Amino acid sequence: MTSEKRESALGALQSNLKKGHVYRREDLLISSNAVDRHLKQLLKSGVLEKLSQGLYYAPKTSIFGRLPPKEDDLVRAFLKDEEFLILSPNTYNSLGLGTTQLHNKTSVYNHKRHGVFKMGNRSFEFRIKPRFPKKLDKEFLLVDLLNNLNSLPENKDVILANIKKMLTNFDLIKLEKYVLLYGVVRTKKTVLSLLHDLR
Missing domain, CATH: 1.10.10 (Arc Repressor Mutant, subunit A)
Known part of the structure; x- marks a missing residue:
């Protein structure tokens, strides 16, 4: 040539x-x-x-x-898949439940890959999950926060007390649905007990 x-x-x-x-x-x-x-x-x-x-x-x-490339584009190309959900523990802070720490971590819930992968200047923790919603909302964030409560540095009793006080700020029908779909056993017990006390 x-x-x-x-x-x-x-x-x-x-x-x-x-x-x-x-x-x-x-x-x-x-x-x-x-x-x-x-x-x-x-x-x-x-x-x-x-x-x-x-x-x-x-x-x-x-x-x-x-x-930098958009996170969604990066993850989509890496996975060759549209089925994923990107979130950071920093997002929990938006719930106003007593989490204030800033985390240098981005998680990707997906069906294919597991582990920490560096792409460009960013690292992503890919976690295989059987189920997750298509987009983040505060009800899923609450379930996810409780699923990961033991790994957070904040005072867990304070967070649980704040959840109890502020539970009515959430869509309770959606919260019950989400906790049954996405909650670990401990999260299900906690949320279903709190919902029962409200009734």
């Missing part, structure tokens, strides 16, 4: 890349007949960034510099 053809093949691949998108190596095979050589060239020129083995990002820039 002549150098002109090699350059036009690389140009064709580059023109198909969308800024801000995360790609797997296999995604690029459609547009390239020499994907590993092209990847090396695109990484060298800064058109792509390597996030982890087989995972690449076409950086988007703003007035502040290069933007």
